[in-house]
Structures are given as C-alpha cells and as structure tokens.
Amino acid sequence: MPTLAGAPSVISSLVPYGQGRGRGLGAEELGVHGEQMDRLVSLGLPTVVGITVPVSRARQLTDPALAREAVDLVEELTGRRVGSTDRPLLLRLVPSTPVAATGVPPDLPALGVCPANARALAELIGREHQLHDVWTTVLAVVAVDALDVDADDVDDVLTDTADGDRAPALLDLVARTGSAPFPDDPAEQLALAARALLHRWDSPRGRRARRAQGLPDDLGLALHVQALHVGPWERSGHGTASSRDPGTGAPRPHGTFHRGVSRRSTSGEGEPLSALPEGTDLLRHALATLENHLRAVATVTFELRDGKLALLSAAALPHPGARAGLRLAVDLATAGTIDRATAVRAVRPAAVQELLHAQLRLTGAERELARGLAASPGAASGVVALSAERALELSGDGVPVVLVSTETTPADVPALVASAAVVTSAGGLASHAAVVARGTGTPAVCGVAELCIDRDAGTVTAHGHTVREGERVTVDGRAGTVYLGELDVRPAEPSAELDTLLSWADAERTLGVRANADNAAEAEAALRLGAEGIGLCRTEHQFLGDRLPVVRRFLLAPDEDAHRLALDALTAAQQADFTALLQVTGDRPVTVRLLDAPLHEFLPHDEVYADPAHARRAAQLREVNPMLGLRGVRLALLEDDLYAAQAEALFSAWVTVAAAGTRPRLEVMVPMVSIPQELELAIGQVRRAADRVERTTGVRVPYQVGSMVETPRAALLADRLAEHADFLSFGTNDLTQMTFGFSRDDVESRLLAHYVGEGLLTASPFAEFDADGVGALVAIAVQKARAVRPDIKLGLCGEHGGDAVSVGRLAALGLDYVSCSPQRVPVARLAAAHAALQDTAEERAQDRAQDRAQAAP
Template sequence: MPKYVYDFAEGNKELKDLLGGKGANLAEMSNLGLPVPPGFTITTEACRHYLAHGELPDGLADEITAHLAALERRMGKRLGEPDDPLLVSVRSGAKHSMPGMMETVLNVGLNDQSVAGLAAQSGDERFAWDSYRRLVQMFGKTVLDIDGGAFEDAIEAVKSAKGSTDDLDLTAADLSGLVDAFKKIVADHTGKPFPQDPREQLFLAVQAVFTSWNAPRAILYRRQERIPGDLGTAVSVCSMVFGNLGMDSGTGVAFTRDPATGQQGVYGDYLQNAQGEDVVAGIRNTVPLAELERIDPASYRELLGVMETLENHYRDLCDIEFTIERGKLWMLQTRVGKRTAAAAFRIADQLVDQGLIDLDEAVRRVTGDQLAQLMFPRFDEKARRHRIAHGMNASPGAAVGKAVFDSYTAIKWSRSGEDVILVRRETNPDDLDGMIAARGILTSRGGKTSHAAVVARGMGKTCVCGAEDLRVDTKNRRFTAPDGSVVEEGDVISIDGTNGNVYLGEVPVVPSPVVRYFDGEIDPEAADAGELVRAVHRIMAHADGVRRLGVRANADSPDDSSRARRMGAKGVGLCRTEHMFLGDRRSLVERLILADTDKERDQALAALLPLQREDFVGIFAAMDGLPVTVRLLDPPLHEFLPDITELSVRVAVAESRGEKYENDLRLLQAVHRLHEQNPMLGLRGVRLGLVVPGLFTMQVQAIAEACAQRLREGGDPRPEVMIPLVGTVQELEIVRDDALEVLRKVGEDYGVELECPIGTMIELPRAALTAGEIAERAEFFSFGTNDLTQTTWGFSRDDVEASFFSAYLERGVFGVSPFESLDVDGVGRLIRVAVEESRAARPGIKLGICGEHGGDPDSVHFFHDCGLDYVSCSPFRVPVARLEAGRAALNGAGG
C-alpha cells in the first residue's frame, strides 16, 4: 500500500512532487527547528487517485485517522471536543505556487458545542464566535459550493445596521447572530444543516481541496503559467493558531526582499486581530510590516531572525506567512517568492555578491520571459501628467487603457482590440480571466501581498493596489478620486506599477533602460547605468559565455539588421526577400506576372535586379563579417496582386462607364490564373522558382553582385542562399546548379572569389523525413517551424487561431498554441529525425531554425537538446534567445 500521509517531521523541501510546495516547506521549516504548528500532509498521489476515481483511495481514511490521533496526543486535546477543542486548517498546496486558485478551510472542528469550549478556554467569546462564522462561511463557499456573495451580503447587512464598515466593530452577539444566519444560508442552499461532526467536516474539506484542483480558475491559471494539469495538489492539515484573539495577535506576510524591486529590507504586510485570509483577500487594509516593531518588538525581532535563516537556507527570496497568537510567533508557510522581472535580475545579482549562489545559478534563476518584460516601455518622465491617486507599487510597468469594472467587460473589450485597466475594490480568484485580459490592475484595497498583487507579479502585469483614497463604485461603473475627478467606465487612465501613481488620460511611454542598454545607448560600466542594467549585463555576459547555441535574427532590411546586431545577434538567420517586393516595387512584380513573352519577363527581372542588389549591399554592410541567410522568394505570386474582389469591381465599374480597363482586365485574368484554393500548399517556394524562369537566378545574381561589391569595398560579406519549401532532393539540385553557375559567372565578371553556401529550408514533413538524402546536396538546413507546424498539423495559423484555438485551449487539447511554443511530440520529432539523418549523411552540415519559435524560451531549450547550431528570431527577441540558450546549456550540464 502506498503511503498517503506524512507528518511535517517526515518530509523535506525536496519532496514537492509528493507533498506540494506548502507541505514540503512546512516539513523543511520543522526540520530547521522553526516554530511551526504541528500537522500532517496528504500527498498529491491521493489527490490524483481521488480525481481519477471520484473517491478517496483505500487506506487513506485510516492513515488520516492515525495521524490525527497522533496530533491530538501531541496537542493534548481532541478535534472538536466540547470542552477544549483542537481545531485545524485544511489548505491546498501544489508543487507550483498557485496563489488563491485553490481552496482553504480554517477552524475545522468548531460546532454548536465546541464554540462554547473555545470561548471558555480562550477567555474571549467574541473570538470564538468570529472563528465559527469564518468556518461556516468558508465551508459553505468552498465545500458546499454556495455563492460567497450570500455570506457577504449577510455580513454587510449586520454592519450596516450598526452603522459601521469594519468587521472589528461586530460584537460576540453580532457574530453569534451571523452564525445563525450563515447556517440558515447553508440549509436553504443544500437542504441539509451545517455538519456538526468534526471528522465529517475534515474529510469533506479534504475532498473539496482535491476537487478545487480542477476549478475553472485553477485550470485557467495553470494554462497561463504553463503548469501541467496532471500534478494534483497536496493537502496540509495543520493545528490552528489564532491571529484573531485580540490586538496582541495578528497575521501577516513577509518577504525577505522587496518582490517588486529586489531591494533588501523589511517588506510585507501585517494585520492585527485577523486571520490569514484577511490579508491575502485584501478586504482590510494592512499596515507595513515595519510597523510590527512598534506593535510587538519581541515578535518582530524573532521574525527577522527567521527571515534571515530561511533566506540563507533557500538561497533566495522567501515569501513567509506567519501568525502571532498572543505574543507567540508561528510560521504557517514559506516558499521561494514570486517576484517581478526587475527583482529577479537584481536578486540574482545580489546573491552572487553575497556568495550564496554562483553566476551559473544566477543565469538559471532568471528567464527569457522575465527579460522580455524588462524590455517593455515605461512612462515618459517629461510628459505632462494629471495624477489623481496613489497606491502601492505592487507590480511595475506602465499600463494605459480604458477603465473597466468587472472581468466580463475586460474580456469583451479586450477581444475587440481595446486596451483596458481592470479596476476593483479588491480582486479575488474569480477575477483571474479579467486580469489576464487587462493591461493592468488597479484596486482600492489590499497590500503588496493581496491576491491582485501576487497574481499580477506572477503574470508580469502592471498593478497598483491599495489606492484607498479612491471610491470605487462597481455598481455604477465609476470611481471617484480624492481631487473630485470622476472616471466612468471607458475613460482612459494610466497606472504606474513602479511608483504606484494613477493618472487621468493617456501618458506617453518611452523605451525601457534595458532596451536602451541592448541598443548600445547605455554603458553598463558607467556610474549612472543603474543597478538593473548592471545586473542584466552581468547575467547576459555569463549566459553568452556558457551557451553553445548561436543566436541570429530574422531581418529584412539594413535597419533591422543593424538593430539585431546591437541586440547581440551573430548574423541573419532569415532574410525574407518577399518583403523587398512591397510598396512602390509592387508594380514591377505585376509586370513580371503579366509578362506574355520572354522579353517582357526579362525586362521585369532586369528592373528588379538593381533594387534587390541595393538591399543586399546594405544588409551585408550591417552584418559585416557575420553570416546572412537569404531566403529566395517563398510566398505565392498572387499575394503581390490586387484583391480579386476589388479588381473585379474596378473592371465592372470601368466597363459600365465606358472607360479603358485593358490593364485592369489583364491583371484580373492573371489573378484568376494564379488563384488557388489553398495557396500556402500551392505554387510557392522552390516550385515558383522552377515555374517562373529567371526569378531565382535574378535573386541569386543580386546576392552575388552585392557580395562582390562589398568585397571590392573592403567588406567581409558572408551570404548564404536558402531555397524554400523543398520537398525532394531533385528540386534542390536544379535550383542549386543554376545558383552555382550564377555565382561562378558573377565572380568572374567582378574578378573576385565568391563563397556562398547553398542550403534549404525544412518546412515540409517530407523534407524532414528525407533529410539524409537532401543533406547530400545542401550545405545547411534551416527549419521553418511556422510552416512545418502548419503542414504537420494540417491547419493554417491565419485561419484557425481565431476560430477553434480558444476552444482547444479551454478543453485541454492544447496546453499552449503550437505556433507559440513548439509541438515537441509531433513537429519536434520530425526535427529530431532530420537532425540525426542529415548529420549522418553530412557530418559538417550547419543546422538552424528561423521560425519565431527561435525566440520562445521553452522551444530554445528543445533546439539546444536537439543539437542545432543556432536559432533565429525577431531582433527584439534576440536577447531572450541568448539568455535561454545559456540556461539550456547549464541545464544540460546537470544544473
């Protein structure tokens, strides 16, 4: 029989897969001798069994009973006994932190008899009834699936009758009456009374926590954070300690460093006479943790010691939940804390300086997604701004959008292309989908550890919370600022998550200092470079030093190439020549398509040649000394012609008016001639080069002449010709032979020796499966993962992303779009086959990837593992690929 329950003393922090993050870290703190209330953890394996079979696994009930009996002996009291009850909390705890997404039930064991015993033992009747009303409220919402609004309405009615807005103003009699009201809500909604048996409460709460793993908000959060859906959650059952015993008690959340900036110091929130849910829910405004030094100096000093112990032990920022019960400090949870992107880089850099980690570990501690967040723009400090409020700078960034007051509107407007800011009094887990849709989040309640703040930091969303001077009226969809400004739904506001300011109207944004650093505008060695820029520079330099995978850029112009080089690209991995045929040059392509004779076609090609050559000269100059892979024309020719409907209307109108329309008619006939039902699988790529004589040779001639010109000028051009959409080696051979002849002739004409490798783009499954044969004629392969994904899956990204992808994501067919992160099992397997067979046939072949997957962090790790030589992505994502290539090398080395 598997073991399903572990006492806190039996585990450690390495058992997160089995005990979840909370259970593993409670065990670790117990092992360190820190003050942890006794308890036990039910494993994720039990959860997975329950979710698969709809019942608890055999033996689990007996194990829980045995561990509960041991806990009762240790505490000297029994669960829910009338005279002196043991009460427990039942908390979720998955391997990966999912703040607020799953359920918790506190004060399990209270009933109509034991509430009197709790009052007698504590000497505080109000506390006992407050604890009981919390149990009924949480149990009703979590276990019995009753709308939480029913309980909130009852509380608000009692406070309103007393003329108060504060829960602390409610007396023991008020709270006793609330318990009766809550029990009636339970009975009315379920047809059954609130369960009085403490063991029944415990087992129902455990099952409810298991079930919450598949709650819609938990599924949505896992999808957003790419957390596997089959892990399950553990359940920690912990003896209760009480922060709501009076003003000498309280609860709080502490960070060993500021999770928003990474600065060292005392950060967190504290709330007197409260339980933990009051802090994270943001329903009462907290005081800064530093205030605890005045409120309870002894507990404050002990807490600082615990924080130092945990940070040194975990060698990272720790997020700590604690309770003070009448002057006694208890640790309820710790975990490696979520942080903003800026904090991640600063903290990693600081820990290196402190000798807690080395630079290898610093690179592992940050991610490409975090680096991308640092490259987002920020507000222009010189712009005029009308500040209307100030809150806590919970998650940095600059967000501008229309104010909306519920998640439904946020999603609806966002899907219509509007940028929105979600404004709430406080957020709760049910707001997650609206938070994802919004550019930023603004709340009038809650601190840096509230739900809004924690979730926003995890998602990289701008957040200002606790702007308590705002009067948020969600019913009438407006808020009023201290200066009297009224913001209605749809009005534009700007929020600054770096300093906590809220502005009326749109504030202009400017590039971030990290982008300016990559662009070469900021010297990281300069005194005024800034701590963040220096941290990024140090970590990036180490990542570049350890990575094996090269990073190039997809660039189609000299400007793009220059910026890519500044961003750290070591060449161009994809120059799309079709982008050079747009604008004024479109008419030249039309002449080529309309050509009826060889002479007309040759004239059209001759007109295009110098323009192509000029483009390549500029790109080769920008990338002097680095490889530039030029892809010959890939899209169908009809893409360069007018829309068939518009052209038909034009011809019809001209004909009806008796106007000349011969040219438009010829164009229309050409459009009809080239029309295809599925052009992405039709006459394009190498097929186009074989069907339109001279097209590819003109392009190769432009490349060769540009190369020769740069050589004469003293440059070091390194072009590579890439033939697109090859499906068979014979296609490659024909175009390759023609290209070699052009290169030879241009070299003779210019009196230079041209070295220009010729390879192909692997973007068809057949090409991947016959890669060994193709490699015998190709000097390099570049995997075009966008098309390879389309042709492997059998759908077009342009057509399907807006139609059924959302349904597939919601139903779990996709964890993430295969166009966003590489489909490793399908497309990835084709790439592995192609790599193995091409290297077997041609050991020195150069292998790269030029789809946008080249800038996706997860995909970069796969390409490293496959043994590719380089990835290529858009210039802006080059730094991300560089960092992830370094992380992949360190992980592959056993990190």
C-alpha cells in the same frame, strides 16, 4: 500517519518550535507549518513562541489535561500568563497538514479571553471592537463544532446583533443551548478549540475537499499552539511582506501592516511597511536570510508586539514577478550563494519576454471587447483605424493607432510599421500581420473571429459592443485580448541584470540563436538583443509597401523588354537593401532566402489594372491554392533569371561591404524544394551569378548554398538534398501546415482552439513545435542528412525558434541553431541554455545510476 525513517518510536505530545528536527520529526508529524517554524528557528530568526502537537497526537489536545500542559509550557517559554491583564498573553491555535492542502480549518485567535478580562485587554489594545471581532470568531466556531450549538442560531446572532454585543450574545446562546457553557479557563478553551478544528477536518465537507485534491481521507492534522502577545495599538500589529519590490526587483521589504491583533479577515488596505513602529530593519534582515536559505523570493507573515518582531510563517513566493525573480537570481549568483548555471535555471524564459515588452496594469475593472490569438507580445493603446490609409494619416499626425482589419497584405506594411498595435479578424500565428508584427515588435492579436468590421459604417462590433473608427481600444498581444478604451500600459524595462543573466545563459547553451531579419533596422535590433547572425532574410519582404510595384512589374511584364527593365529595377533595389543589411551584420553569418511568396500576396485579387496586358497576365497567374502553387523554387525554374538576379545583387553588395573591411558569411537559401533536382538547378543559377560578379569585379565571393526543408518530401529526402547543399534550414511554419494538412490562416482561430479545448491537441502546432509528427520528420531529416554529410549545418527558421518549449524540443533533435523574430531572441537564448542544462543534469543522473549499478554486489 507514518513517522519519518529513523524517528523515535515514542513521539512527545508537545514539541516546542525548533525542536522537531532534533527529535527526528518531519512534516509527516509536524505538519507543513511545524516544519517551517523549525526551519526559521534553526536560521536564528525571530519567531513566535509556539508548540506543535504532532499529527499522531493531535486528538490528545482535546483532553483538558494535555491542554493544561500546553498552556503551562507556553507560559514557561514566554514568562507570561495566558489571560492575565498584566503583561498579557493570549493563545492562537493553528492547524496544518503533512502536505500543502486547501480546505484546512481556520486559525482560532485570542484563546484566553473571557468576560473577566475582556474590557481590560480591549483598553490595553486601544480598540475594543477589534478584540470583540477575534473573540467572536473563536466563540462561533467552538459553539458549532465543539458545543453542539445549532449553526443557524449562531448565524442569527452574528447577523442580528451589533458588533460590540455579539460576543456576550454568543456566550448566552452557548449557555442556553450548548452541551456546556463556554469556559473561562484558557486550557479548557484550548481543548474545545482543538475539538472544533478536528471536527471540521473530519466532516464530510473536509473529506470532499481532500478527495478533490487527491489526498487520502484519513490525512492527519497537526495542531500548533502559539503565543499571542497583546500590546498597545500604536506599537503592535501584524502584516505580510515579501523580500523584493515587485516593480523593480530591488531587495527591500514590500507588503502591508495592520495594527491590532491578527485575525483571519482583515478589513481595510493596511499601512505601508514604512509605518512599522520600529522600522523595517529587523524585517529586512529576516527576509535577506530567508532568500539565501530558500534561494527564492521570500514571503512572510509577521507580528510586532511592543517593538518586537515575530515571524508567523515563511515560504518561497510562488509568483514573484519577472523583475523580482531575475534580480534575485543574479544577486544570489553574484554573492556566491548559487552558481551561475543555477541562476540561469531559476529564471523562466517567459519572464524574459515580460521584461522586453510593454505590459498592461490590470485592475479587474477593464471591459473586454474580444479575444483572439496572441500573435505578437506587448501592449498598446490607440485609436481605431479601419484602413491602412487612415492609419498612416493618423500616425502622421502623431496619434497612436490600432490598425483593425480583416487581414493584411504586403501593401499594408507601412501602416503596420506606423501603428502602435494591430488586430485582425482572420489569419493565424503565421499570417502576414503576425509575422510582420513580430518582426517590428508591434503588439498583435489575430484571428478574432467574433470581430465584425464594417468599413462603410466605420465600426467594429463584438459581443454587443460597438467601437467607432477614431475611438480608443487597448491591445494585449501577450494574452490575445482587446479591451475597450485606454488602459494603463507599463513600458518595457529591460535591466542590466537581464543582460548579465543572458550572458551567463550564452556560456551554457550549445544551440546557436539567430534572428529572422529582412532589413538593416531589424538586423540591428536583433544583434542588440544577442542574435549571433541572421538565420533568415526573406527577400520577398523587401518588396513590401512602396517597393511592391517593383516586383509586380516583373511578374506582370507582358514582353521581354518590359521583363528585362523590371528585373534590372528589382536587382538594383535588392542590392541597396543587401548592402545596408550586410553593413549592419558585420562578419556574422547571413542566410538570405531567395524569393518565396505565394503570388496572391503580390497580386491581390481585387486589384484594378490600368494596363489590359497586366490584367491578362494577372489572370493567368491567379491560383486556387496559392500556398501550394507557383512559389519559391518553382517560380524560379519558370523565370530562370529571377534567382540569378537576386544572387547577383547579393554578391555585388558583399563586394561593396568587403571593400570597407567587413566580410559577412553569406548563406544563400533556396525555398520550397521538394525534388532534389530543383535544388540542383537553382544552385546552378546562383553559381552563374557568382561567376558574373567575379568577371565584373575581380572578386570571388565566398558563400554557401543550402535548401529550406519545408515540405514532408524534402524532409524524407534530406540525404539527397545534402549531396548538393552546404546547409539545411527547417521552415517549420510550412512544414507544420503540410504535415497536418492545416491551412494555417484558416484553422487556427476556430478549429485549433476547439481542438485544444477538447484535448485533441495540447497547443496550436503553429505556436508550439509538434514533437510527434513534425518532430519525427525533422529527426529523419537530421539522421539522413548527417549520414551523407556529417558536417552539414542544420538550422530552423520558423517562429518555433522563439518559443521556449519548442526550443527545448528542437535542441534535443541535434540542430545547430534556431532563428526567430528579433524580439524573441533573448527568450531563445535562455531556453537554449535551459535545454543544455537539462541535458547535463540528465547525463549526471545517468552517470550516478551507472555508478550505483557497478557498485551493487
């Protein structure tokens, strides 16, 4: 194993903890553990006394002469004698590798125990069986891997002998069948222990483990000889601790404490850290120091002997939990240990989502009913309702409900809003149920293909489990799992630290973040979560539930009089909704998308019409492929008063709120454009509405008009759209569907899961923005639109705007803003800051590279 650059050519065989760095040694020689202990000593923290035998010298420890030097050095450093029953001291042999690895041989504790001192040491500890446990561990490993005793014979002794008799039985076995008896001398024991660990490391099993991790076969092993003080049971022990409470993130030690001598396997749950004989003050100070040094939640293993704390290891906790990681980042930045940008980078966007939604407390004993697509995060328990009517009835009685359905329609929206969670057997991440659930913050699992729903029998069946309507299930929308029965749900607990961090993120990001909100309640929630405006108001969503008959009367009107009456009712309803929405939004931008819904969502195929004229009209409007049929601007060009009526309602609402001093920045958006002339004609309808409002009120309403880009043709003709539009907004749900040729409600639960499993895709393109295909179209559109109109505003209003990975990719394309469901706004804010900070870091790296190139001769 090569030494560090600048290291001395001659490496000492024995390096006391804390001296490795001063001798020019790093992990290549000291091993991960040795380097870690050097760090602890340099920080002035209380550490176990120990010495490292470097990687290149580890085999020398099998020589009893060097082992004797190691024992003598430990005794000199501690002022105690190994194996003595007066102020007793034992040794522990710890192996470590130059890089983090699994399959490393186990620590060997309690070297120095022998028949002459075992009883006295056991009496001092106060637990004879525990000393025998650790002694037996050493004897078993050394017998097999250093003294050539048959492993089966050792297993027989361990299996057939009572606990207290195992050590004597192993000593006898070694004496009878081993290459030499087990020695009493601590130095000879240490040499044999080193031989045993190196033998295990060099074994075929050890080599296979290294190959599986991509590590070289000849990867070396450092050996560490640690002092193991023996003390009375009531004042000694060992444990693990982290620096933060995982539930609250508060800076206080969290972990467990076990009395007695530390060993590899510890039975029982241990005691809380409050049981530490000398309290947690020393531990709290050590953990706080480590946090400042590591800039991460710290975790340590430690020993306590006669009231003295000694750290055995310390590292950054790999998965500290959302609350702990967030609070640490804010605390470190507030204290000036790190800057705010570093704090922002330290918190994962996914952690923000955990804090904003209820989470399950899983124990491992849960019974799973089925899995599907994680359509809307959060968790909830409730009784199963198999129809919207039953869901409304139960929720009206105060019963939490989980609506279980094949799919949902606009008529089901009141039930969706009233339910604690929703589960569908069909549909994907952009299905009706998923979109509504995300907008309302309701946990949802969609596309559960194995779910068999029998409404006549009142049952739901999957994987051999049957749940009856009225029985309880629990939904985990973040994981896409449905469980049997009622589970423990921890409610969402946003904190002041989250608000602080997100405010710092806002200062770093350049990408705007808006929300998709269709009504005043959703807008209010979005603004509370930090949205800078409304990036998508889907006007068709204002006709869900009780409002559905209003738009149906318009679509099914059999004559001109009925058509005009229906349009007047639609306009009045929209004006009331727009007024409420604009009052909440204030002076922020509001992008209102004119009607864009496939007709089958308003005219279900199983509807029974009382009026024969309505039935005939519905039959005329029925489509084979409604997602590509008469929707968006296409319907408006056939019903040329539709968009004008909607725009008039919007402008009239603006006049109302402006009279009270509020001036929202209106952006009227035309959907489903593929032909530039479609946009031009629709803009003409909007202008006529503005003229009518001005004639009626005397107020010229300021507004911008723009186009959705949700078809590949629109993306490729973005320069021609930009000749008419003030802004463009990419609807990546439909753009993804059309680019791939995927029906999003049909392929997601089955085909895309298979594609991801087979490696054809890394993720569903409806969940994670496709940088290669859809991204190429967006890049072309951005370049073309800005070539014609450099100041054109470019945004995105698909659900990709709330996905952290997607936000990073979208920011790189040069968009001005993204818009997503209200509950995902904080995730988008943090992800946008990460993207900006990543760009800044890359720019700095490029600048440094250029400086180096210019300085080169």
